[in-house]
Amino acid sequence: MPKIAYFGSDKFSIRCLTHLLPKYADAVTVVARTAKLSGRGLRQYKEPLIVEYASQAGLPVVRADERADFDLLRGQFDICVAVSFGLLIPASFLESLKYPGLNVHPSLLPAFSGPAPMQRALLSHQKYTGVSLQTLDKKRFDRGRILAQERQEIAEAETLDSLCEKLADSGGKLLRNSLDTGLYEPQNYPSFVSQESYSYAAKIKPAEKHIDWNNYTTEHIMRRQNTLGPLFANVQAVSKENQPILKRVYLPNLQPATTRQDRQQNSSAA
Known part of the structure; x- marks a missing residue:
């Protein structure tokens, strides 16, 4: 052995x-x-x-x-x-x-x-x-x-x-x-040849947890959450100096039908 x-x-x-x-x-x-x-x-x-x-x-x-x-x-x-x-x-x-x-x-x-x-x-x-x-x-x-x-x-x-x-x-x-x-x-060693083509799986960046409400469907958001964990959105806020800023807010456990596209589609259907 x-x-x-x-x-x-x-x-x-x-x-x-x-x-x-x-x-x-x-x-x-x-x-x-x-x-x-x-x-x-x-x-x-x-x-x-x-x-x-x-x-x-x-x-x-x-x-x-x-x-x-x-x-x-x-x-x-x-x-x-x-x-x-x-x-x-x-x-x-x-x-x-x-x-x-x-x-x-x-x-x-x-x-x-x-x-x-x-x-x-x-x-x-x-x-x-x-x-x-x-x-x-x-x-x-x-x-x-x-x-x-x-x-x-x-x-x-x-x-x-x-x-x-x-x-x-x-x-x-x-x-x-x-x-x-x-x-x-x-x-x-066997005579093995893979049938797949080369592609590179780059390291995940923190910014990839950001939700793009305008372009992501429910399917995209749920798959991203199931893969990366809690996602975040940028919301308008005001700094201590009374200046407009974007604040990162994490949104855990998102449920289906939460994207803007889906909400608009549901609203139109109604």
């Missing part, structure tokens, strides 16, 4: 990891980034979610942020698995492994390559997306050799959480199967 360095951080990486347990529990070491200051005033340290899960599951945890951290890990593992880790793993570490590294990416690569594949698939109202198991490229994100993919339909009322769970389960099964069958060994 290969010694596995599992690089992860969030809910997606945790759920993928559950599919390796308990069979590979003795072989897995979780590699996480160091806790960062967060919150108002940056006064509290916030651990990656996977650290708490690893502790509960009895898995060892080591840290890796800088090149020196990765250098210390060289020679300790046979293979690494990166799932939503957030850093490009150095080539020097990958070259120290017995087998090429693996990555689970929540899209049908090369479609929605980049840091926000699930969010971009939802916001662009795709009918389907999927998950890919690929090797780790030594220089670039999401440019490894694709070993397997599984397609997932996107429901009309899909949320980021529900899609994350579906894709993580699919990705976890692909990962488990690769370890069970030896698919991770180069001599066993």
Whole structure:
């Protein structure tokens, strides 16, 4: 059984990891980034979610942020698995492994390559997306050799959480199967060619939570809320200096038929 360095951080990486347990529990070491200051005033340290899960599951945890951290890990593992880790793993570490590294990416690569594949698939109202198991490229994100993919339909009322769970389960099964069958060994690589075209899933910006009342339909607003969480609108207000300003107001739990277009349509119909 290969010694596995599992690089992860969030809910997606945790759920993928559950599919390796308990069979590979003795072989897995979780590699996480160091806790960062967060919150108002940056006064509290916030651990990656996977650290708490690893502790509960009895898995060892080591840290890796800088090149020196990765250098210390060289020679300790046979293979690494990166799932939503957030850093490009150095080539020097990958070259120290017995087998090429693996990555689970929540899209049908090369479609929605980049840091926000699930969010971009939802916001662009795709009918389907999927998950890919690929090797780790030594220089670039999401440019490894694709070993397997599984397609997932996107429901009309899909949320980021529900899609994350579906894709993580699919990705976890692909990962488990690769370890069970030896698919991770180069001599066993399949002749797989993705049928998707390249697109880039850019990081979500805070401004994308702004509601464009004039152009968004109810469908657009509900999908955006289900993907990004509470949205905001700019309303007219007056500053302390008695000057007109736009004030950001968050509007949680919006319900259907709340857009200007829909209100106008409903009014005309009446």
